[in-house]
Amino acid sequence: MSGLFEANRSQELIQKGRKAKDAATILAKTTTEQKNKALQIMAEQLMKEQTFILLENEKDIIAGEDNGMSDALLDRLKLNDKHLQDMADALVQLTKLNDPIGELLEEWERPNGLHISQIRVPLGIIGMIYEARPNVTVDASSLCIKTGNSVLLRGSSTAIHSNKAIVKVIQHALQLSELPVESVQLLEDTSRETASEMFRLNEYLDVLIPRGSAQLIQTVVQQATVPVLETGAGNCHIYIDETADPKMAIDIAVNAKTQRPSVCNACETVLVHKKWASKHLVQLCTALRDKDVHIHGDETVQQTGLDVIPANEEDWETEYLGLELAVKVVEDVEAAITHINQYGTKHSEAIISSSVENVEQFLNEVDAAAVYHNASTRFTDGFEFGFGAEIGISTQKLHARGPMGLNALTSTKYIIKGNGQLK
Amino acid sequence: MSGLFEANRSQELIQKGRKAKDAATILAKTTTEQKNKALQIMAEQLMKEQTFILLENEKDIIAGEDNGMSDALLDRLKLNDKHLQDMADALVQLTKLNDPIGELLEEWERPNGLHISQIRVPLGIIGMIYEARPNVTVDASSLCIKTGNSVLLRGSSTAIHSNKAIVKVIQHALQLSELPVESVQLLEDTSRETASEMFRLNEYLDVLIPRGSAQLIQTVVQQATVPVLETGAGNCHIYIDETADPKMAIDIAVNAKTQRPSVCNACETVLVHKKWASKHLVQLCTALRDKDVHIHGDETVQQTGLDVIPANEEDWETEYLGLELAVKVVEDVEAAITHINQYGTKHSEAIISSSVENVEQFLNEVDAAAVYHNASTRFTDGFEFGFGAEIGISTQKLHARGPMGLNALTSTKYIIKGNGQLK
Incomplete structure (x- = not known):
């Protein structure tokens, strides 16, 4: 000393x-x-x-x-x-x-x-x-x-x-x-x-x-x-790809946001492929609203006519830890990965998709402790992983991650x- | 920031x-x-x-x-x-x-x-x-x-x-x-x-x-x-147990001290079991002196009549990184382990012994990145371990050790x- x-x-x-x-x-x-x-x-x-x-x-x-x-x-x-x-x-x-x-x-x-x-x-x-x-x-x-x-x-x-x-x-x-x-x-x-x-x-x-x-x-x-x-914050994302099954995607987004909103593996931003959005965005937002989730949406989301708070830069960075969610429409999987690697906290990130190629790219290129395909981010947890006990979730890269x-x-x-x- | x-x-x-x-x-x-x-x-x-x-x-x-x-x-x-x-x-x-x-x-x-x-x-x-x-x-x-x-x-x-x-x-x-x-x-x-x-x-x-x-x-x-x-200092010890083969023990002590004295895995203190010391201490010290090693010895070592600098508390803590060595006579393996866990830097520690029981106790209870039986501490090295390349030697316990x-x-x-x- x-x-x-x-x-x-x-x-x-x-x-x-x-x-x-x-x-x-x-x-x-x-x-x-x-x-x-x-x-x-x-x-x-x-x-x-x-x-x-x-x-x-x-x-x-x-x-x-x-x-x-x-x-x-x-x-x-x-x-x-x-x-x-x-x-x-x-x-x-x-x-x-x-x-x-x-x-x-x-x-x-x-x-x-x-x-x-x-x-x-x-x-x-x-x-x-x-x-x-x-x-x-x-x-x-x-x-x-x-x-x-x-x-x-x-x-x-x-x-x-x-x-x-x-x-x-x-x-x-x-x-x-x-x-x-x-x-x-x-x-x-x-x-x-x-x-x-x-x-x-x-x-x-x-x-x-x-x-x-x-x-x-x-x-x-x-x-x-x-x-x-270091255990840490989770600004976790669900990315809904063009080929995502609509019911599965909506169920997972709602689960990841609402099942226990106060925890680090809850979802904070949903990214939606523009083509999926053109068919199912209203349904997604309605399902979230039905669970009392306040949506902070980008311009496309605001155009649904639903009750949406305009999202700004700060929303992409926010871990709400409550019944609030940012929603953004993106061009493609590439744009989703870029957004996540820019704003995420490297905790838990999910893609909902039926495209083998896009899933592979997402799982490989997203930099996070846990990356998911077709499942809720809420599973990042020692008990859910089968470890039987947990001292915390590491968001750093040394020694232990996840x-x-x-x-x-x-x-x-x-x-x-x-x-x-x-x- | x-x-x-x-x-x-x-x-x-x-x-x-x-x-x-x-x-x-x-x-x-x-x-x-x-x-x-x-x-x-x-x-x-x-x-x-x-x-x-x-x-x-x-x-x-x-x-x-x-x-x-x-x-x-x-x-x-x-x-x-x-x-x-x-x-x-x-x-x-x-x-x-x-x-x-x-x-x-x-x-x-x-x-x-x-x-x-x-x-x-x-x-x-x-x-x-x-x-x-x-x-x-x-x-x-x-x-x-x-x-x-x-x-x-x-x-x-x-x-x-x-x-x-x-x-x-x-x-x-x-x-x-x-x-x-x-x-x-x-x-x-x-x-x-x-x-x-x-x-x-x-x-x-x-x-x-x-x-x-x-x-x-x-x-x-x-x-x-x-x-x-964290890569770090090495205050490494060789403990020569009662049953150590004299030639092997002396060769290893000389090698660990003199083969390249300026590096972290070189030996800095030799601990000698009192019974082994009573028969072979003079021979050990002479072999070291022949290689120009200056010996800092405890009272028993000073009594050999050889050219020995009296050792004090500071010597047990010193990483000489040169042709100097502390030598101490100890009661038994227990005393050697206690000394090493008190003064060592948790880098590389060796026991020279033919006693299965003492070897087990030493290898289990010494707290270090690498613990050796019948070999020189100089082998703590990525190339010697067969890793082919090395970025350093970790002396902390997180992520990577050794x-x-x-x-x-x-x-x-x-x-x-x-x-x-x-x-």
Whole structure:
């Protein structure tokens, strides 16, 4: 930490960093059975201590109400019996997934007789930064335990009572499982200064995972020197090609926009081939309007005579995260690809088409984590992909791209066996 | 770029960033044959234009001499006929390696009928930051072309004439190959301010690769918001276990220290089991002294009566990068592992031993990119691993760990094919 004296640094951060490192050393050599046992006991303890957790959660809710927190945020912060049951169920599900640690990825022999193998190992110590969603405390802790990583949690000050309670219960479960209690730690100092120090704690942290608003993620990316697994915004498109089946295209567009509008894999702009538009644009827009979607349309869309807000440059860039949608008529697949590569956030992009050639071109040339043919963008999700668990969806190109399951929480190690080889 | 007005930004950087993006779009869909043809023509042009390149290089050498550049740096900066021939040969070798782009990594079908596949794609645009070694200009450009990435090069001001000349020749070769000339661009403004802007050019750059001194790499890590592929220092250890074959152990220690002391995979500390030490320590130290190695030893080593500099805490942390070596006697394999995990830089670590149990423990518990049994740490290298080419050695845990060949310059993309699936 150049420029900072030890004395000026957060002692809580340094101490927890050191303890996390010790815990990571032990976790790295913990068997799958021990890790699964710990997850099972965590599930049991969460159920056993639900009254305690809900009472502590209530303190955050009251403080939130007093401070004028919005209903949407309060809703995310609030825990109930069912939430705790769902968390416990997820922990039990996690015990059933394959443990990636120790997996042999490749092995080969060199002409000089060296035998090289590459195996999966834990990342080490993960710094998790998130907002007022106490369920992330359980999610992140359990995924890290399963992959042999220790985790330092930095949640929101508005969820501090909930997070302290949950981490206390998790740490008790770790103790009962004979795993290091410091495998999961919460930073109780939620000041911005200490968060900034955490983002630069390269001596202890191997990776940072920010989860939350675009603003939170940008803050971490801007300030961090620790490598970041960037999860991010989704300005996702559906392109309806000339040969798209009308019913399928409309169903997918409506599904991708309305099934859950607030999430990153929801559709934000529909691009329509001009020939398809001349026959089916009104029907598409009507179906969207029937689901209360406000349409921001280009000139052609405005000419339908339907209730359309004129779209401008800003609409092509906007992630509405609500019942609003931009609609634009394009010349051809080429124009659709150009638009997407210009305005998209490289998350999830779909083409609805019956043209083998256009589909191939779209899937190859669109630069995104997930590209779809004839399906809703809403499937970009660790569970829908069959990963069983998810720590987030990566929109960067390093390490992991798209839904991140357990494998994304691992690194690799080369093991080289020789019999005296010299260079 | 929050807080910076467009007008204040380096126009060269923005313009070259934009052009790199356009080039990357084309490169991503370029065939293996076209890319190999471009590499072949680059090799031919480098040979054809060697007089021009060497004359321009001479300008940098004269300026370096005038500015009192050290002989070691001048040696790295200076090009001759043989260097250019080696570069051309490496380009031809590169055409023979498999193209990773388009490789199918995994595919599976979901219960709802969605067919998911994961393929390798280029990273996109790579920012390469390096010091006064003109050969990196050719290395980085060719590896990026082979993997379908465009590259923005930022070399040292002390190599500007050499780099401009080489990039001019490369761009002419790209033109002859009918690939975008802007696939390879050099930032001619070598100011620190523009470099700092480049480290934060997230709108255009997908990844930064710093190559050079520890200081250069730290500057990039500290300032960058673009994801960094961190290559780094190597404080590598050889641990000689109780049961190590004496001749093998001594040969490996001498090789790992002296075969090329200035590189990151050279050995910096030898740890010796106390029982092995009681029989062979003098022989080990004598062999090292015979190769002009200055030994920094702990108390036991000092008691050998040989010419030994007393070692202190700092020695365990030092990457000497020269004919100096720290030697320490340890209780057992456990103590060796603890020492390495405390002082090592997670690069390359070796155990010399005949104990199956101790070898297993060492290979499992030492946290490093490459762990060796009975071989020299000097083999941590893309060519020695059989990768055929290398962009550097990663000492971080994200994306790629250890020697980075062509695969490290790729990302992945999920392709999902459906028949109207809705969520």
